[in-house]
Amino acid sequence: MRYSSETVERAVHELSKLPGIGRKSAQRLVFFLLKRPAEDVKILAQALLDLHEKVKYCSICYNITEQDPCHICSDVHRDQSLICVVEEANDVVALEKTGEFKGLYHVLGGAMSPLDGIGPDNLKMRELLTRLTGQVHEIILATNPNTEGEATALYLVKLLRPLELKLTRIARGIPIGADIEYADEITLSRAIEGRVTL
Amino acid sequence: MALSKTEAIVLRTRRQGETSKILSLYTQHYGRISVMAKGARSIKSRYGGVLEPQTHIGLVFYRYETRELQYLSQAEIISPFAKLHEQLGRMAMAAIPCEMVERNEANGHVNPALFHLLLSTLTVIDGAEKGYRNAVRAFMVRYMEHSGFKPEFAHCRGCGQKQRSDGAFFDFSKGGFVCDACSGTLGEGQKLSAAVLERLHYFLQAPLEKSVQVSVDAAQGREMDRFLLSYMQYHIETLHHLNSIIYLDKIQSTLRIVKPDEQRKQYGDSE
Ligand SMILES: [Zn+2]
Ligand SMILES: [Zn+2]
Numbered sequence: 001m002r003y004s005s006e007t008v009e010r011a012v013h014e015l016s017k018l019p020g021i022g023r024k025s026a027q028r029l030v031f032f033l034l035k036r037p038a039e040d041v042k043i044l045a046q047a048l049l050d051l052h053e054k055v056k057y058c059s060i061c062y063n064i065t066e067q068d069p070c071h072i073c074s075d076v077h078r079d080q081s082l083i084c085v086v087e088e089a090n091d092v093v094a095l096e097k098t099g100e101f102k103g104l105y106h107v108l109g110g111a112m113s114p115l116d117g118i119g120p121d122n123l124k125m126r127e128l129l130t131r132l133t134g135q136v137h138e139i140i141l142a143t144n145p146n147t148e149g150e151a152t153a154l155y156l157v158k159l160l161r162p163l164e165l166k167l168t169r170i171a172r173g174i175p176i177g178a179d180i181e182y183a184d185e186i187t188l189s190r191a192i193e194g195r196v197t198l
Numbered sequence: 199m200a201l202s203k204t205e206a207i208v209l210r211t212r213r214q215g216e217t218s219k220i221l222s223l224y225t226q227h228y229g230r231i232s233v234m235a236k237g238a239r240s241i242k243s244r245y246g247g248v249l250e251p252q253t254h255i256g257l258v259f260y261r262y263e264t265r266e267l268q269y270l271s272q273a274e275i276i277s278p279f280a281k282l283h284e285q286l287g288r289m290a291m292a293a294i295p296c297e298m299v300e301r302n303e304a305n306g307h308v309n310p311a312l313f314h315l316l317l318s319t320l321t322v323i324d325g326a327e328k329g330y331r332n333a334v335r336a337f338m339v340r341y342m343e344h345s346g347f348k349p350e351f352a353h354c355r356g357c358g359q360k361q362r363s364d365g366a367f368f369d370f371s372k373g374g375f376v377c378d379a380c381s382g383t384l385g386e387g388q389k390l391s392a393a394v395l396e397r398l399h400y401f402l403q404a405p406l407e408k409s410v411q412v413s414v415d416a417a418q419g420r421e422m423d424r425f426l427l428s429y430m431q432y433h434i435e436t437l438h439h440l441n442s443i444i445y446l447d448k449i450q451s452t453l454r455i456v457k458p459d460e461q462r463k464q465y466g467d468s469e
Contacts, residue, residue, distance in 0.1 A: 020215040112449075114293035115210045115251070115300065117441035119448035147211075147250045147283060154286040158453050175241045186247030186278045 008034075060131065062107040062124045064089045072096075072105060079103040081137040085128065085156065087111050087144060095142065103140070106131065111148035112155060118148075120155060129159070138166040145172040145190070171196075202261040204228055205276060207316050208253050209300040213239065220267070221249055222300050223257075226313045230303040233259055235270040248273045252282060252292045254317060266305065282324040287465040290449060291330060292323045293442035295337045302345070302436045312344050318406045323466070329410035330466035331419070336401035336409040338426045343402065347373055347433045351390075351399035356380025365391040368425065370432040386432065388425050394418055398425075419467055 003009045008030055015026035033041055057063070058070035065071070072078060072092075082103025086092060092105050108123040132139075141156055143149035153169055160167055173191025174183055183191070206223040209230075214220045219238040224230050238245045248255055254277040260269040282288045295316055303312070315337065322333040342349055353360060355374035366375040369387040375395065376384075390398075397418070401409050414422065430437045450465065 112445075114290055114442040114445040115297050117444060119445045120452050121448060125452075146247075147252065147289070150283060151286060151289055154284075154289070155449060155453075158286065178242055182244055184246035184248050185275050186250070186253075186280070186283075189278075189280070190247075 061105045062109060062127065063092050063105055077102075080135050082140065083128075083131065083136055083138070084140040084142050086142045087149065087152070091142065103138075108143075108152065111143055111152045113148045113151070120159075123152070125156070125159065128156075132160075132163060132165065136165065138168060141167065141169045200261050201258060201271060202228065203256070203258045205254065205256050205313070206231075207296070207299075207313070207320065208249060208251050208255060209296045210251055211249060217243075219249060221270070223255075224299050224303065224313060224316055225257075226310050227308065228261070228306075229308040230299065230305055231259075231268055232266060232305075233257070233268045233270045235273070238270075245273060247278065248275050250283070252289070252296060252320060253278055254320070277321070277324075279320055279324040282320065285464075286449060288323050288330065290442070290446045291334050291466055292320055293445065294334050294440065295319050295341070297440055297442040298338075298341060298430075298437060301440075302434060309344065312341075315340055315344070315406070322407050322410060326407075326410040326466070328463065328466065329412070329414075332401070332409040332412055332414060332466075333406060335398075335422060335426060336404075336406050338430060339398055339401045340406075342430060342433070345434060347429075349398070349402070349429065350374030351395045351402065354380055361392065361395055363392050365389060365395060368395075368429070370429055388428060390425060391418070391421065394421050394425070398422065414467065416467075 003012070011030045011033075012023060012026045015021055015029055016023050021029075054066050055064050056066070056068060058065045058068055058073055060069045060073040063070050063072065067074075079102045083106050084095065084101060084103055085106045085108060086095070087108055087110055089107055092107060095101050095105075106124065106128050108125065108128075110118055110123055112118055112120065112123065139156075139160060141153045143152045157167060171194040173187060173194055174180060180188070204225045204227040206225040208221055209224055210222040212220045212222075214234065217237045217240040219235045221233045221235055222230065223233055235245060235249055237243055238249050247253075253275060255273050256276050257273040258271040260271060262268065279292070282292050299312070299316055303309075319333050319337040323330045326333065339349060349368075350373060351361070353374075354366070354377040355369065355372045356376050357380050359377050361375060362377070366377060366389070367381060367384060367387055368375045368390050369385050371385045375390065397412055397414060400412060427443070446465070
């Protein structure tokens, strides 16, 4: 034990399990929390406990939600014929921020990765198939533009192609604000492939 | 600490923090290393697609001999293996040799010949019109040679007699086939047909890119794949339950919409 208090040691240990937090940062957080009023810390603790008590997955789109179906799936003003497939709930948050997309989502819960042993049955693929009733006309594949996201998109194309739906993939290429001369070959060739007629 | 330059195959990547990646690489001059690429997942990263699994890159890194984790300074693509990344079957095949190397090669064990073997395997999977599944089979046979378990398919381990037309029993512990006269008490192993012995022998001897021209029918393919996995796992503990093999089976079995022949072609099996 490095601290004179076993409780402090335990808090540091638990916090350092969080992504991007090492022992040093965990220690800083613990000493910060010790100086805060007890009431503030209670609110934080309750917020963390509520995560598991109240938050669940939407039984339709597998986004995180407190009501089932989630507010997106139960919104009658959204375009029911359009489903955007993403890897994680974070991606829904990012896409919703744009305010551009008015359809529904489907959260796979990750991406296919052979070395990590993540195959199609570890993701919500079958659940996507069951959603594809007559009213869905287009599926937008918005998986990440990396090897795992590409593999997932390729798999979904094979799985969905026989269903004769419109299948689209979000454009990949040069990010806004970047310089073409510094882009790598893969990014550039994707950008040329995905060019649009003006 | 020294700035070191080498070529590498990206075997696997893991997310680190908000925007970084840890790369597992097999390098030409330093064997398997782990390298931290700061900011590599940021949308404005100067690395872009350079640091994706199953690419051939050139890199400069800060090398600390006593540490497990190295730090990336620069990287550029030598070959993106574009076709490999555009087809599910090729991608799944390429993951197998990458996982074998990632699992079994110890940090700091340098083997430039293995680097070249891995590089040519991925080059064939990327470039071959068909039959690239054989490149993975040839990789496995050669990998066993690199690991000190070179299999013998042409001559009896006991008396040196050439194999006959009716096949033979391959004894795992002896690392080769044994003829009936020499068999005595048989150890763990598998009966192999003459056609399979011949093909495996060819994979061991011929340049890797020639392997794609070898015809392997469905039954021979199954026999060969069962043998290769059992032989590797008999000698090398870390090659048990390869995730990439389970993955391949899963995508093949869930995409059964296509005809079996069509399916075989899609996964690079030769006719
Ligand atoms: Zn929902
Ligand atoms: Zn003999």
